[in-house]
Structures are given as C-alpha cells and as structure tokens.
Amino acid sequence: MEDKFEKLARAYSEGAKSQKTFSGFQLKDVYTPEDIKDIDYSKEIADPGKFPFTRGIHPNMFQGRLWTKREVCGFGIPKDTNDRIKYLIDEGQSGINVINDLPTAMGVDSDHPLANEEAGEVGAPFSSLEDMEGVVEGIPLDKVSMSFNVSTTVAPIIVAQYIAVAQNGGYDLAHLRGTIQNEPLKGRYCGYGPSTSHIDLCLQTATDIIEYCSKNMPLWYTTNVNMYDLRETGINAAQELAFGFGIAIEYIKAALKRGLEIDEFAPRMAFYCSAHIDFFEEIAKLRAARKMWAKIMKERFNAKNPKSWKFKFGVHTAGCSLVPQQPINNAIRVAYEAMAAVLGGVQSLHCCSYDEPIALPTHESHRLALRTQQILASECGVATVADPLAGSYYIETLTNKVEEEANLVLNEIDEMGGMIVAIENGWVDMQMEKEAYAYQKEIENKERIIVGVNEFTIPPEEDMEADVHRTSSKTPDLRKKTLTNLRANRDHEMVKQKILKIKEAAAKKKDINLMPYIIEAVKSYATTGEILGSIREAFGYSYDPFEVIESPFK
C-alpha cells in the first residue's frame, strides 16, 4: 500500500494526463505561428458574420443578443410541465424547451396498455390538443420562443397541436417563434427503435413540417438536426458533425424532391449539438461545424441566400459525461461544457442538471443549471467579444483538424450512398457500438480519467445522497381518466371524418403535405395515437407500433 507521502510526492510530480484530445487527436506540447501559417484568414476563418462563419453567424455575436437560456423540461400531467415552465421563467430563463414523454415519442397515447405506466415519466405527454392547451396555459404565444424537443414521426402532430392552440387563441402563425426538433431519422439511435422510425414515414413527416412551416411560420425553426443525441451514443466530435450533416443532407434532399427551393427552407434549419468535456475540442468542433455547413450549403446545394449558409445551433451539455458518483462534481463539468458552448458561439443553451445521471431535475438542480448560464452571461466576461479564441495557434489548428476528420467521415457516408444507406446497412450502429465500448475500456484501463469513477473515488456510503425528483405515482391513473373523458365527450363522427381524410391523403403517397389534415384532426380532438396510427396504416405499417391495439376507424 502506498504511503501517504509517497502519494503526495507522486501527485506533486504528476504531468498532464493525456496528449490526445477526447476524440483521440494526437497533440503537440505547444502550438506556434508555424502551425497556422497556411491558413488563409479571409477564406477559412473570416470575420464574424462573414462566410464561412467560422467565427460566428453575427458580426457582433452576443453584443446583439445573448444566447437563449432554454432549459429542457417536461413531466407528469400537463399542469406539472406548465408549472415548471413558469418557475423557470420566474428564475430568468429566456426561452421555453419542452420535451415529450416516451409514449408520445413512440406515437401512442397515455392510456395505451403498454405505455400507461410511463405516461409523464420522463417528459410531457401530448396525447391530444387538450394536453397542449394545458402545457401552454397562460403563456402569451406571440411573446415567447417555444421549443419542442420532439424528434420522432409524431412531430407534425405536436406542431399541429401548437398551431391549433395558437389559432384557437387568435394568434397569427407568422408571429410564432420557436423550434420543432423534427428529427425522426436519428430517433432509432436515441431511444426509439426502428418500429417507430420507418424511413419513408420519417421523410414524409419531416418534409411535411419543413414545407408547411417554411410557408406559414417564417419565425419557426422547422428542423433541429440532433447531433447531440447522436454524440450521446458514444461517437467522437468529428463523427458528431459528419453523422449530423449526413442526416441533414437527407432532409434537404427530401425537401428538394418535394419541389421546394433550397433558399425557401434552409434558413430555418438549425442544429442541436453536444458540448462534451474536452473544452478546446468542443469549441473547435463548433467553429468547424459552421465552416463545414456554410460550404455544404453553398457548394453542394448551391444556396444563394446567406441565411441558408449559416449554421445555427443550440447546445445540450453532454449528459453522458456526467456520473452518479459524487454527483455535485457534475455541476463543475456542466459549467465548463457550457463555457465551451458560449465560446463556440451558441444560439441557445440547455445545461444539464448535476443530478442528470440520477433522475429528472429537482427545482433546485434545475435552477442551478439555469444559474450556470446566468453566471456565464453576466459574470465571466465570456459573452462580450465575438469569438475571442480566434487566432489561437491551437484553436485554429484544432478547428481544421476536426473539419478534416469530419469531412473524411462524411465522404465515407457519401460514398456509401448517403446517410440513409449507412443507417439501413447497419454501418452507423456499428460505429456507435465500437466507439462506446472503446470509451468504456479506456476508462477501465485508466487511459481516461473520470474523477470520482476511476480516480479520486470515495466509498459509496460516504457519497452525498442527492435529492431525487420522483414523478407522482398518480400520473398514470390521472392520464387514463383524462383520455377516457376525452374519448367519451368529443364528437366521434367528426373525429372519424378527419382521420379518414388523413388516411386518404397519406395513402396516395404523392408528396401530399399532411399538415393541414393533421391540424384539422387535432382540432377535433383526435388523439396523437389515432392520427399517427392512421398515417402508419396508410404507409403499410401496423396502426400500433407495439401491435397491441387496433384502429377504431375501420
């Protein structure tokens, strides 16, 4: 056993832990002007607000407007989510970010026999218009920026519910500001599985939203390509960009095929990135992302509108970098990750709560996550000058390195025939599994140090017990009652009529936008499961993804 003072001597003489970035790029001891002498500033970096936007999409960045402080929330019955939204607004958040529960994401209602226990468990249930009314109750829709963290093929129904609430409340759709994630292709890797992510259906629903919202909701972001969820599977920084762009390119191809012009919809596409734990690599990644996207849009898709070239993104700090051991340490990790996001020029930010690897956030942990953003915005001086790290020998070198590596991966995807082929042939799964397992082995070999996990550990009995947010055990029953009442009290004939119209339109498979039909059905209080199930049937899939319940509209 090492004696106390031997340990001290070892700690004293200890050098840096690694000479690689998180993603494994080999680093030198020091970077000098020599490393960046070949970079053409005006072509590769350029001032903020100028192509290729490496330094940011606005000339003055945060002096114009700070990033949107947008903490994800959603749980329980609609009132629970509404209360938490209002609490976060009171605490100073500047945008709203609501996530759906798992049944909603899978396209089934809260009273589905396999789903009932999970209604409201890790997100808000949106089984019908009534739920959306409850979630946004008392919120002036023309004054807020609303984000729905809803990615699966259920997304058009959630947008339709929001549109219906807005129209019923007399709001002009042109004044609605916000985002729908609308990212069904990544769904199969991030919790939802192939039975709810059929590719043809994904492209139909994604394109419907892109088309409808581009034409009717000019302030609405129609897609938020979710690089974050992809990254959480274990892939590295360059793969995060390449996989995300690979997916974005598929949505663009589908929208072009629908007959849209690139500049009609590209300005309202956005991205959701991870901010992982390697500070400089993440900053470099975000800078590289802007540069890559600008080139993809201009050179590959021939976009002419400068707004189409701009890579606009939100950041979710990396949930998978957080650990349950000594959980308060996670607050420190989140703060560094959030700082990287800010220095990377983020447009909107969600900071994880320190209890993320334990349960949903408590009031206190949610507030601390928001305070982390507020400290960055007001105290640290990181939000004053645009892209303050530009010109750093290291940052510029690393930015180019991430871009180079990401382009290699993207080329590989292109050569395969695009991301859909890479998804269908299992290549994407393989990459994710390989990286996740390698990462875990590096932790166990101590090639990677995680404080509290493989170094600086304490016995579990000495560890702090975090307060745990538990969703109410009454939620499933309450949800069942809500749905029973809804189904009993609505105009059945009307619902059936609207559903049959959706089915008829969907069955033609002639690039008919289903959004107007969905909005009509939503207004008749058709449920989410009924609407999506009917579209699924029209596409030749089972009404119920779990094949337990039958369509009531035969």
Add this chain to the structure above:
Amino acid sequence: MSLARKIRVIMAKVSLDGHDRGLKVVTSAMRDAGMEVIYLGPFQTPEKIVKTAMEEDADVIGLSFLSGEHLSHAPKVADLLRNKDIKDILYIVGGVFPRQDIARIKEGGVDEVFLSGTPLKEIIEYIIENVRQKA
C-alpha cells in the same frame, strides 16, 4: 474456473425506453469474456424475457434501466421467475437510477444491481462467481 459450457446471458430492456448504450457496452464485455449473449435489446416485455431465458436455457438475465421505470418493471421479471419456480437464473439489473433505490430493487427479487459507471470487470466477475451452475 473452468466451465463445462459457456455462460448464457439474456440482455434486454423492458418498457418504452430505448437508451441502449449501456446495454450494448455490457453485452460487448460479456462476449469478450467468453459468455454467450442473446441480445434482445430494448422494448421487451417481462414475459418475453423470461420465456426466452427458459427456451435458451439461460444462466443470467441482465436488464438495463434509465428512464425511471426500474422500480415498477424490475420486480416483474423476478415475480415471473418465482412463479415459474425458476431458481437457477441469476438476475441482474444495471443503469441510471438513484443509488437510494438499489435496496428496493434488490428487495424486488433482483440478485445484484450495478449503477452506471460500474467497471465492466466488476460485473463480469460477479457473474462468474455467482452464476448457478446447471445440474
């Protein structure tokens, strides 16, 4: 220790939660350790898991949880094993949930519980030491 046959493991998630990174990583480690894994993956029912375990003559059932349903779903598999009088299957659970819940999960009939961040080696060693050899 030398084994007459490979240890056979069923790896699955129940319910609607598809977060499968942990399940896949542990599966890879089991395979590297020479175990035979029947990977059912997410979206399984307790009935299907136990039925498969019986058909495949499994030695171990491993379940992973992340989205808060560990307390309601983990005991269901244990109940089924008990009802069918199956005593020779080691039942382990891992994932993301409060440490305070470990005791309750075990009370529900789970043999051992591993929080996220547990070294893979620890899980493998536990299985090798505790697997109930078939007659």
